[in-house]
Amino acid sequence: MISIRHSAADYPRFFTRIPYSQPLHANCVSIYYKYLASVDAAVAPDERLSDRQAATREILSSIYVLQKPLAPIKSGISDYNARMENPVQFVQWLRSVAPYIHAFRGKTFVVAFPGALVMAGALPVLAQDLSLLHALGIKIVVVHGSRPQVAEQLALRNVEGRFHNGIRITDTAALECSKEAAGELRLDIEAAFSQGLPNTPMAHAAVRIISGNFVTAKPIGIVDGVDFQLTGIARKVAYDVMHRILDAGSPVLLSPLGFSPTGEAFNLTMEDVAVAAATALRADKLIFISETPMMLDRDNDELRELSSTQADIELKANYLPADSAFYLEHAVKASRGGVPRVHIVPYQMDGSALLELFTHDGVGTMISHENLESLREATIEDVGGIIKLIEPLEADGTLVKRGRELIEREINYFSVIEHDGVIFGCAALYPFPIEKMAEMACLTVNPDVQSQGDGERILKHMEKRARRAGFHSMFVLTTRTAHWFLKRGFVSATVDDLPKDRQKMYNWQRKSLVLIKQL
Numbered sequence: 001m002i003s004i005r006h007s008a009a010d011y012p013r014f015f016t017r018i019p020y021s022q023p024l025h026a027n028c029v030s031i032y033y034k035y036l037a038s039v040d041a042a043v044a045p046d047e048r049l050s051d052r053q054a055a056t057r058e059i060l061s062s063i064y065v066l067q068k069p070l071a072p073i074k075s076g077i078s079d080y081n082a083r084m085e086n087p088v089q090f091v092q093w094l095r096s097v098a099p100y101i102h103a104f105r106g107k108t109f110v111v112a113f114p115g116a117l118v119m120a121g122a123l124p125v126l127a128q129d130l131s132l133l134h135a136l137g138i139k140i141v142v143v144h145g146s147r148p149q150v151a152e153q154l155a156l157r158n159v160e161g162r163f164h165n166g167i168r169i170t171d172t173a174a175l176e177c178s179k180e181a182a183g184e185l186r187l188d189i190e191a192a193f194s195q196g197l198p199n200t201p202m203a204h205a206a207v208r209i210i211s212g213n214f215v216t217a218k219p220i221g222i223v224d225g226v227d228f229q230l231t232g233i234a235r236k237v238a239y240d241v242m243h244r245i246l247d248a249g250s251p252v253l254l255s256p257l258g259f260s261p262t263g264e265a266f267n268l269t270m271e272d273v274a275v276a277a278a279t280a281l282r283a284d285k286l287i288f289i290s291e292t293p294m295m296l297d298r299d300n301d302e303l304r305e306l307s308s309t310q311a312d313i314e315l316k317a318n319y320l321p322a323d324s325a326f327y328l329e330h331a332v333k334a335s336r337g338g339v340p341r342v343h344i345v346p347y348q349m350d351g352s353a354l355l356e357l358f359t360h361d362g363v364g365t366m367i368s369h370e371n372l373e374s375l376r377e378a379t380i381e382d383v384g385g386i387i388k389l390i391e392p393l394e395a396d397g398t399l400v401k402r403g404r405e406l407i408e409r410e411i412n413y414f415s416v417i418e419h420d421g422v423i424f425g426c427a428a429l430y431p432f433p434i435e436k437m438a439e440m441a442c443l444t445v446n447p448d449v450q451s452q453g454d455g456e457r458i459l460k461h462m463e464k465r466a467r468r469a470g471f472h473s474m475f476v477l478t479t480r481t482a483h484w485f486l487k488r489g490f491v492s493a494t495v496d497d498l499p500k501d502r503q504k505m506y507n508w509q510r511k512s513l514v515l516i517k518q519l
């Protein structure tokens with residue numbers, strides 16, 4: 001038996017095709033070598049080095065095996081990996097995603113990604129993830145970008161690309177390049193959706209993706225004295241035909257090109273096509289899988305959830321990087337156009353679209369339609385409203401009794417949801433700085449408006465507040481609401497896990513359950 005020493009350099013294609021798998025997790029490297037060893041065992045010695053391409057193909061077909069132990073970008077991901085390590089945890093995990101599967105079946109998602117994702121070699125895996133969504137009964141519309149591919153084509157012709165306000169000025173040469181790039185990308189995407197090797201997530205998939213002249217465009221025209229020539233904007237989307245295709249069980253593919261009634265082609269931005277399609281189709285979600293990392297606000301806090309008004313405020317503050325701002329502007333437009341949820345997730349993270357959709361906290365930024373209620377920190381004027389809200393729950397023992405005086409003293413710990421001067425929800429955040437922990441207490445939503453997501457909005461707000469204050473975890477003590485918290489990422493803990501000062505105040509008669517969430 002000839003022994004072969006493999007190194008990463010033996011399979012450069014593997015590493016360049018999946019650059020986002022770097023840095024590879026130590027486990028991943030070891031699985032990679034083990035896999036190569038099994039390829040060695042399966043291939044006759046004289047074929048081993050002569051037919052390296054075949055081996056590489058095999059390895060590429062097992063991308064998923066290799067990608068699983070990727071270095072986690074966020075701490076939450078390592079928890080998922082850890083949970084998957086035994087069958088019981090696997091079953092628990094699978095059951096935990098069941099509510100999402102039920103909720104998403106029959107819904108329409110527009111998934112848009114830039115040409116850079118294809119350049120980065122992430123297309124095969126994205127196609128696998130989208131095929132999985134398709135298999136779960138979600139109607140998928142795929143929109144691709146092509147900017148780096150167009151730039152490549154222009155460079156081949158020695159033509160320099162021109163931009164104004166981040167949008168390409170398309171002359172005849174640029175349009176030709178756009179058409180070529182779109183044609184090639186369309187074929188690459190069709191090829192990616194045709195994967196079906198055994199032992200891969202695409203085995204038995206048989207997804208038939210359909211593209212066509214679904215977008216009518218008009219020229220942008222002359223803006224700020226700049227003639228955009230053959231750059232256009234989407235004017236109409238053939239949503240009725242697209243719905244028929246989706247209902248018949250095929251995903252739809254849209255390129256960043258549109259056509260005018262005069263028979264001309266126009267170069268569009270991927271973001272514009274995605275927004276126009278999502279709005280016209282009345283899609284349930286628009287998901288941008290972007291080259292931008294998680295958006296951060298001016299205090300370097302993650303921008304995880306925004307209403308369109310909040311997003312507008314962040315945009316006006318003018319601190320976001322240009323790419324992120326461009327996505328956010330389009331997200332706001334889609335949101336105002338009636339798309340209930342717009343997500344911006346980074347493609348650098350393996351499986352980001354799946355994580356965003358099937359985990360409670362997600363991994364990107366979500367922009368939701370306007371909420372007329374305001375969620376804000378409480379002031380002394382809110383004390384009366386808070387008392388009115390929590391009194392019935394204090395009376396039936398759900399909440400611990402607090403007097404007016406105590407609430408007045410601790411009002412700065414409270415946040416409230418207010419609508420037209422009425423307090424509909426509240427919670428308080430008590431700091432334990434030594435242990436870097438915070439207690440959320442007194443979470444309440446008016447019974448008349450429960451089950452509309454306000455409880456969850458307050459929770460997310462309190463988590464953000466705690467993160468901002470530098471706390472690493474948040475805990476609650478509850479007698480009747482444990483399941484609500486467990487569903488939202490809290491785990492059972494004991495009194496010993498509480499900060500020392502809080503342990504001293506623990507009421508052993510009440511026997512509240514302790515639940516903790518890492519932030």
Ligand SMILES: CC(C)(COP(=O)(O)OP(=O)(O)OC[C@H]1O[C@@H](n2cnc3c(N)ncnc32)[C@H](O)[C@@H]1OP(=O)(O)O)[C@@H](O)C(=O)NCCC(=O)NCCS
Nearest residue numbers: 443444445450451452453454455456477478480481483484
């Ligand atoms: C817990 C509470 C704040 C949730 O507020 P909300 O605005 O209804 O929350 P959301 O809309 O985000 O979530 C509603 C979901 O939680 C479920 N839920 C509500 N109370 C629950 C409980 N005690 N246990 C488990 N699930 C519960 C609802 O059935 C609903 O489920 P659905 O979406 O499948 O219909 C609210 O029920 C409340 O004020 N309860 C009384 C006070 C309390 O127990 N506070 C906790 C103190 S530790």
